[in-house]
Amino acid sequence: MRRAGAAALAFGLLALGGVPGLQAAEKHEGYAEFQRGDALIVDGQRVRVGARTRFKGSATRDLSRIPLGYEVKVTGTRLGDGTLLADELEAKPNGSALFESDLVESFNQTEKQYRDEGAVFEEDDEGERVELGRLEESGRAVRRVRSIVERLCPPYLTPGDFRVYVVDNKDWNAMAAPNRSIYVYSGLLNEMNDDEVAIVLGHELSHATHEHSRKGYKKQILVMLGSAAVAGAAEEIDGTGKRLGVQLGALLLGSALTSGYGRDQEDQADRVGLRYAYEAGYDVEQGPTLWERFAKKYGDDNKAVNFFFGDHSVAKDRARNLRRELDLNYR
Numbered sequence: 001m002r003r004a005g006a007a008a009l010a011f012g013l014l015a016l017g018g019v020p021g022l023q024a025a026e027k028h029e030g031y032a033e034f035q036r037g038d039a040l041i042v043d044g045q046r047v048r049v050g051a052r053t054r055f056k057g058s059a060t061r062d063l064s065r066i067p068l069g070y071e072v073k074v075t076g077t078r079l080g081d082g083t084l085l086a087d088e089l090e091a092k093p094n095g096s097a098l099f100e101s102d103l104v105e106s107f108n109q110t111e112k113q114y115r116d117e118g119a120v121f122e123e124d125d126e127g128e129r130v131e132l133g134r135l136e137e138s139g140r141a142v143r144r145v146r147s148i149v150e151r152l153c154p155p156y157l158t159p160g161d162f163r164v165y166v167v168d169n170k171d172w173n174a175m176a177a178p179n180r181s182i183y184v185y186s187g188l189l190n191e192m193n194d195d196e197v198a199i200v201l202g203h204e205l206s207h208a209t210h211e212h213s214r215k216g217y218k219k220q221i222l223v224m225l226g227s228a229a230v231a232g233a234a235e236e237i238d239g240t241g242k243r244l245g246v247q248l249g250a251l252l253l254g255s256a257l258t259s260g261y262g263r264d265q266e267d268q269a270d271r272v273g274l275r276y277a278y279e280a281g282y283d284v285e286q287g288p289t290l291w292e293r294f295a296k297k298y299g300d301d302n303k304a305v306n307f308f309f310g311d312h313s314v315a316k317d318r319a320r321n322l323r324r325e326l327d328l329n330y331r
């Protein structure tokens with residue numbers, strides 16, 4: 001069985017080798033999230049290894065021995081069945097990252113503020129407080145979201161660690177913060193079925209599990225710390241970092257709710273989120289039509305919406321990427 005597989009693999013490589021340029025090497029970075037047969041799921045992709053795969057870090061030839069939750073970097077070539085054959089694979093424990101605890105602390109403070117006030121709000125350009133909606137902590141809608149999140153949660157995390165809130169707002173919006181608090185607008189819940197909600201929440205959860213806030217935050221804070229150092233306050237950098245952390249946490253939670261993340265991070269959240277929904281047993285074939293629904297609702301005006309939809313100018317690209325994901329990984 002194994003021998004036959006290896007032979008088929010070698011044949012596949014030869015065939016691909018005979019058509020130069022047809023299969024470009026692909027690079028994926030993420031976490032070991034699911035084990036499926038002899039494949040390890042990273043960045044939503046089914047990764048396999050072969051005789052020529054080079055291993056780095058704690059990676060072993062037996063992918064099932066890489067603990068779920070490990071950080072994985074893989075460069076590989078796509079095979080005919082949509083799996084990714086690794087040329088090089090690196091795995092290492094997901095250690096605590098720069099500013100991670102500061103960021104979680106600042107999101108905790110923001111969450112507490114929302115709960116104290118019973119509402120979610122942001123600051124507009126003039127620093128004026130704008131209420132986005134009343135915060136619901138219990139009731140049918142909250143229970144519905146919680147049961148979907150519990151199914152979506154990847155196996156290396158504890159579903160009970162996530163705190164779920166519904167925001168009374170008719171827009172279609174949702175957000176998962178790095179401190180594991182999740183906010184979903186009632187408009188989205190009222191107008192979507194569970195499969196659609198799961199695809200949207202899978203996308204949002206991926207932003208949290210892949211630390212997209214921290215990565216954006218790290219860039220911003222390093223710029224700000226850089227200017228503090230230039231101003232000759234190098235000895236105060238530690239304190240400055242903490243203070244800035246608290247301010248930026250609130251800022252980022254607001255900005256993620258209203259403007260989303262960078263393009264690469266959105267694309268990754270689309271890939272990984274689809275995987276979460278699929279593994280949880282939801283119908284991911286509804287993904288493309290969900291996109292069309294968003295385009296219909298938000299595509300013609302300039303209103304900024306976050307997350308799944310993001311910038312409507314790239315909606316077509318993202319719908320195309322989603323179809324490619326379905327072809328490669330789920331058919």
Ligand SMILES: [Zn+2]
Binds near residue numbers: 265266
């Ligand atoms: Zn997003």
